[in-house]
Amino acid sequence: MDTKALRQKILDLAIRGKLVPQDPNDEPASVLLERIREQKQQMVKEGKLKKKDIKNDSVIFVGEDNLHYEKFANGSVKCIEAEIPFELPKGWAWTRISTVALFVGGYAYKSSKYVPDSRNILIRIGNIKNNSINPFVAKTCISDEYASETDSYLIRENDILFTMTGTRGKRDYFYSCRIEKSDLESLKLFLNQRVGCLRLVSTADILPSYFVNAIQSSCVLDAIFATETGNVNQGNIGSTATLNLLIPVAPTEEQYKIQEKSLSILSAIEQYDIETEDLLAIINMLRTKILDLAIRGQLVPQNPDDEPASVLLERIRAEKNELIKQGKLKPNKKESIISKGEDNSYYEKLGEDVCCIDEEIPYDIPDSWEWVRLKNCCIKEIRRGKSPKYAAKSNTLVFAQKCNTKYNGIDIGLALYLDESTLGRYPNEEYMHDSDVVVNSTGTGTLGRIGFYRTTDNFPGLPIVPDSHVTVIRGFRSIRAFYLYIFMKANQSVLEKKGEGSTNQKELKPITLKEMLVPMPPVSEQQRIENAIITAFSYVEMIEKSLN
Template identity: 35%
Template sequence: MKTNSLDFDAQALREKILDLAMRGKLVPQDPNDEPASVLLEKIKAEKAELIKEKKIKKTKPLPPITDDEKPFAIPDSWEWFRLGDILSLENGAIRRGPFGSSLKKAYFVPKSKNTYKVYEQGNAIHKSIDYGNYYISQQKFKELSSFAIRPKDIIISGAGTIGKTYILPTNAPEGVINQALIRVRLNNNLISNEYFLLAFQQKIGLLNKKAKGTAIKNMFSISHMKNDLIWALPPLSEQSRIAAKIAQLFALLRKVETSTQQYAKLQTLLKSKVLDLAMRGKLVKQDPTDEPASVLLEKIKAEKQELIKEKKIKKTKPLPPITDDEKPFDIPDSWEWVRLGDLVAPVEYAMADGPFGSNLKKADYTDQPEVRIVQLSNIGENGWKDNNVKYTTFEHLKLIQRSEVFPGNIVIAKMMPAGRAILIPNKDKKYVLSSDAVKFIPNDLLNKQFLLDAINSNAYRNQVNQKLQGTTRPRTSLKKLKNFILPTPPLEEQERITREISKLLALALM
């Protein structure tokens, strides 16, 4: 049986494995292991001796760990600790890179025999390591010696993608870290770098809460990381067993992930091909007894005109006629090309976008499950994605009523993947759009599932992609989405097409 990529969440499994590991439930304990308490006593004794010999400075002790701080039970051979307790006994064992004024581009020099590397965020934290192109002189390196890194040091990204970690390899060139990086130097007689990286990954969510900034997240607090958070310390031998077991499990996950990704690509290609055939009238046969689409469209127009006459809806400016140059391919005689905006239901705000950012700010959010905010991240390739849950209040919804959306409505993404469409599920009390989405309520005389498939087909999406605006964040607009055209078959054929699409795609998921 094939693995359904929609049901496989590799990241959730990784997080579960890490959680079990940090609770002492991933590998068995060995009674012959030297307990972590002995390790901690050794480091205390070593530190006291170095202070006595005046080789290091005496520092204020970290506060004892209270029972209230301990989030869960750990094995008897383990101990809770603060990161400051297990750092290298050198001064400055954890350090953020120098401020920009201490390491400006003006200090950079061409590479030569006597130059030193400047490690940067983005080129010092990946397995295929790229050390970048910036160097400093020997004199400048001496001035910045407290920011120097050496093999086995841990480097942590502190800006952008916060928390990416890397152990500097033995063949890495000498150098210093820049402002966006954090260097951590551990006491390796107490804790292995490999185990610490895994423990750090499990803590990254808590650390990110201390990060600042919106568009680009910036450095979490080193003080918080070192002094406030508590970490679980197993015996040294068990640390190695945990790291080895996680490496084995993560390798298996990567294999499954690769196969599911390849399977997902095949599903996407198949779906694209099926929809393409459907939109060209080549998926099911035409039936000469079907009422032509032209008659269906006249009914929609007549219904709208009657409601305008009765003053139940407002008259709107008609969309421009469709030219032959706009039509990307030929369709059967019983079909018609029509603009999406001409297929809406005759109700107010049948096609509307979300409020501008100033009308739906973080200050308007609530922790209560009141009005679910439909975000770009909810518009998945295969339907609604129930993640990144955010709510606003019932009271605030009154101010942005035009953006309210209801279960069964179609919602289209304005940003990449621009043009992707889903149906709103029936799971939350109420829904409202974010600024990145557009709702589309189709006329009841049409088959809603056919329209959803048509919007997700290349026939429509190609038009969207050809007229995107912006470079960093390409987007479309409500006006453009209204004006893009769809091939529209007779209603009976719409229903036959949706049944055939559903059958073919169901076979692909078996």
Template identity: 30%
Template structure:
């Protein structure tokens, strides 16, 4: 069988291509010991004339990084020795804003595991296949054991960086990854990865074109981020206007909020007599002062302030000691399942039995029209229960049962910037902040006429729908 080696398109110091093409147009690999193997089934696609296939080992060397010595830790101060971690490897470069550093002593122990500005990095543990270049200022810095450096590169470094980012190379990385608790990509498997190579001048042209496209896409991404910020700011402003009574026009024919609050008190007294709810011995009535102001806001004349406990039949939270995950049955929701004014029933991670749900639901008695509010961790997200589907809650979510108040209005108004700040200011804790129910019940809410509540909800719905269309189009 006769083989024709490729014509020299560029020079490879101290190494040569092992791949040749047979006259029958099949791809073969010729090894240094003279043996030949057909690798046609490994070649993913045909390359243009003048290009060739090679393995990474034919054009570069791959060397590992190094973990800190046992018992060693990062320096509290900036030193001359940065330690590049996987978390620092961003946008195919290195993010220097949160670099960690090591002392001269620790550097001496791992000084053979540095990476140079002429090298590339590839992540090999956990997150597999992230590739990037090293900024000049990080030349000679230490490299984590969760990445390798590709060094002694015989082709254009930036061209190789582009090739290693492509889908077919990334798929090779994934196919070669050990599927264990933490996925790991072995050095030898990187070395055996197939890549296409073109003439050197064409490599430079590809890098140049790629950079133009990448800059253009980066500009688009930046503009998308700015537009997303505008969408968020617009929602923020809508809620700011809503809590001030400036979102919709006032209607003098509306029944004033003071009448609604009086009806709420009457309704709650009747329910207390019937034994359906218990009297809140700490409940009080808020009267208008001279300035009628909370949060620095002066309400319209037809509005009133009220505490949450004044307008709610009850305020409770989910289980403090939830049952273990049953794998199926009744969903057990946490704060993570409350977002974007919705209850995310398609992202359930814990389940309990029907009997366990009956016990848990005695605490909250969740019903249609209840307002759910996250009170631990990510505080202040809210949603309204819209159907009778059974679910239970963990402690991170509170259940508010509004009395004669539009639940959708309450859902939106607690997301206003003023009340969000109040929730933050009144939360407690160190590792994870939360707000106690007693404190939550004292939260002051602006109450507009009932008809105006409906108008506010409708206008927010219309505005949010258009803003969400814009936001979704940016994804």
């Protein structure tokens, strides 16, 4: 279920008068709008408003020709039929936001005047989402003195806040929320720059919750984002454009009914979202558990007739020695060989040196399995790719870590092109091969992510090399490549925490990967594990899709 689209549909039905039936006995919206205009006139007389605050007030009405007209304060009348997005029920009316609300812009508070903690908190763009405010996200405080100097930016109960800046073209802003009394308990909140505030003239005539739903509806969002300004990356919504927005106003009694009905439906949708999130979290835990069972030898039964993993490792060592003779691999005088002693402890032989490694062994494995360092499983040295020189177009691709996506597997559509004048830097082994395991090796939020590259992912069919932020794991042919992927994927959450360096420059060093201990099953069992995981994950994916 697309709950986001369903939520939007409820809002759209609400502001079109299709969520609850109309009552012909309700006071028409035109009357309450006239009352608001009169109230603003009185506020001018009392000095609470200035004449400029009412100069753009207008009356929107339907003429005898069934077209919509707008009458301005100077007496002029203009046909605005082209601006009206849909017809309203009888008793409803269109109005500009400027007629029913006042705009308060945020203040550019000076960071030099921030204090470590106080009850005076600035509300910035990141503190606001639709229908929620969290002052404690990147909490920013000011002193009592600074708060007193800027008290005109103090946020009040029933203020409607909205964000005015975001990414151009992405609609990741103009989030809005109503300030409730509970939001202000023991706190004073202040408007920071690029946070706008709409303050309703009469919350008795237009309910703040109804107003918020109206400006979150698709027709209002379409209208406001049509006015978006800014540069290539940053989008902005201005106060003038916001105040000029048209919103449909229902009779006050109907607003109450709409809010009661929409709250009931939206609460049910929210509960569904929560339950779905819980189920998705369980599904992710299930995937993790399946992988964990697999690398512990607990996913499929062992077969006593399988060739033991010790024989597989001997075969790999023989293959490695042959490659060394051919000059394709460098000799290693301290080759790691791990074995279990008569005392049931694990020992590692490095050249002539032998030491007990029981403290490194994370769990027990079946008798037919063996422990081996990851570096001894790989036909290619574990290292990152080279720093590439890019070209606008060529016949060679560069696999960047963004190609190893968080949710959609390998996406070669995100690869860039290599400047082919640098091809001499790339011997054959540096090109990506079918069934390579890829590890994102730098960057917060992506470091440690594991992927499995197949040539079928490479829809352009071009040669491809990894960039310097990606480490490639390529096992010996005797080892099932998918099993190495299973092992690495099972350890992804561990690798994500293994980054070294400063907060913004963390990297996963090749040595960390090389020294990983791999529980190696017999080849036949590797195949059974692979089949079991593919089957299990297909069922898990089916369940996951049914929730979306």
